[in-house]
Amino acid sequence: MKVCKFGGSSLADAARVSMVCDIVSSDNDRRIAVVSAPGKRDDRDTKVTDLLITCAMKKLAGEPYEEAVERVVARFREIQVELELEESVIDDIQADLFSRMESDSSDSGEFTDLLKAAGEDNCAKLVASALRARGCNAKYVNPRDAGMLLSDEFGNAELLPESYENLAGLSDESDVIIFPGFFGYTRGGKVATFPRGGSDITGSILAAAVKADAYENFTDVDSVFAADPRIVPDVQPIKELTFREMRELAYAGFSVLHDEAIVPAVRAGIPIYVKNTGRPSLPGTKIVPQHVDVDSRVVGIACSDGFCTIYVSKYLMNREVGFGRRLLQVLEEEGLSYEHTPSGIDSMSIILREDALGAEKEKHVLDRMRNELGIDDVDIERGLALVMIVGEGMHYSVGVAAKATKALSDAEVNIEMMNQGSSEISMMFGVKAEDRKRAVEYLYRAFFG
Numbered sequence: 001m002k003v004c005k006f007g008g009s010s011l012a013d014a015a016r017v018s019m020v021c022d023i024v025s026s027d028n029d030r031r032i033a034v035v036s037a038p039g040k041r042d043d044r045d046t047k048v049t050d051l052l053i054t055c056a057m058k059k060l061a062g063e064p065y066e067e068a069v070e071r072v073v074a075r076f077r078e079i080q081v082e083l084e085l086e087e088s089v090i091d092d093i094q095a096d097l098f099s100r101m102e103s104d105s106s107d108s109g110e111f112t113d114l115l116k117a118a119g120e121d122n123c124a125k126l127v128a129s130a131l132r133a134r135g136c137n138a139k140y141v142n143p144r145d146a147g148m149l150l151s152d153e154f155g156n157a158e159l160l161p162e163s164y165e166n167l168a169g170l171s172d173e174s175d176v177i178i179f180p181g182f183f184g185y186t187r188g189g190k191v192a193t194f195p196r197g198g199s200d201i202t203g204s205i206l207a208a209a210v211k212a213d214a215y216e217n218f219t220d221v222d223s224v225f226a227a228d229p230r231i232v233p234d235v236q237p238i239k240e241l242t243f244r245e246m247r248e249l250a251y252a253g254f255s256v257l258h259d260e261a262i263v264p265a266v267r268a269g270i271p272i273y274v275k276n277t278g279r280p281s282l283p284g285t286k287i288v289p290q291h292v293d294v295d296s297r298v299v300g301i302a303c304s305d306g307f308c309t310i311y312v313s314k315y316l317m318n319r320e321v322g323f324g325r326r327l328l329q330v331l332e333e334e335g336l337s338y339e340h341t342p343s344g345i346d347s348m349s350i351i352l353r354e355d356a357l358g359a360e361k362e363k364h365v366l367d368r369m370r371n372e373l374g375i376d377d378v379d380i381e382r383g384l385a386l387v388m389i390v391g392e393g394m395h396y397s398v399g400v401a402a403k404a405t406k407a408l409s410d411a412e413v414n415i416e417m418m419n420q421g422s423s424e425i426s427m428m429f430g431v432k433a434e435d436r437k438r439a440v441e442y443l444y445r446a447f448f449g
């Protein structure tokens, strides 16, 4: 049994919905399909979820909202007309949207979630009727009826553990289930959504609940690639990734699958496939708990900018008990989370995401460090990128660091910081943001030829 999930870009228009129907009906093992709301048809388009947020905001601001709701209806109508589905499909969607708009909006979080969920909910109904129109026994299932219970943190809800037992019942259904992603219900019966992009979470939860043999995540790329294709145009696809590798790559900018979203499927040991809706026969990337053979491969090179380093120095820092704690306590008290803390005998660097530290906050934090820690010097450097080479096999192989530093030296990229050892499966280099592309290019050539 397979659970498959289709992202918004795979449902953006009638042609793509039709491809989704082909994929679902072409394999009898595909018993559950989770769908997102229709996404962007092109770069200038707006996702249905964003249109729905606009509707909610208009009502909350006391503004007329009819036109905004009609824009959403029009997105669904375009698909219904082109697929020649019954008119009643669109009448139901329109009635549903207006009835949501007329509900109680005294709690803005609750009300916004009710609207946000309408994209997935109506899309699932539409896909189910498109499948039925082709003669496939497909059935829309509402998350409330299936027992998908979420916490009442609206917009950022989490699954309540008892849901797994409830959802396990879905495996007994004889029809193909079309299940809306992104939302569930609180114990009090209110609609609550996961964070944005949350249909991946729904898919992963359902795969775990029904103990599927595979979780297929269909999106708009052929696979996860070994480096950013915008930097390395002829980049190789990654055939197999472990969850740990995926997580390290996602941290440094790979964004095909939200790493936290797949945790339920990973915990249940279910292999995950990232596949392209437009080219479903391609193998895609398989994400597994463990590689069968660990070789010395580096699987990917990721890169992300937007970091800064706070460099602190104090003579005899290594002998001062509690210095590190006091330094990090300043960050804690200022509500800042840090990413890495490489250190020397008399110095320590703290790497943070730049956007968390505006000019005013920066001055305040550095002043506190100067005044409260008796340090000799503190400095901040912005515009840092982190380049990461990732691979489970690295730990067992000799010469990976030498190869990487040689590549960076050939690229004439100065290494501002290096971090290896705290993670067995990645090696990280801090470089100036303007050098990041060259760094990735040269590292890619060194490891992938």
Ligand code: ASP
Pocket (backbone or CB within 6 Å): 007, 008, 036, 037, 047, 049, 050, 119, 181, 182, 195, 196, 197, 198, 199, 200
């Ligand atoms: N439609 C929702 C969003 O745009 C959820 C999803 O697509 O996974 O965030």
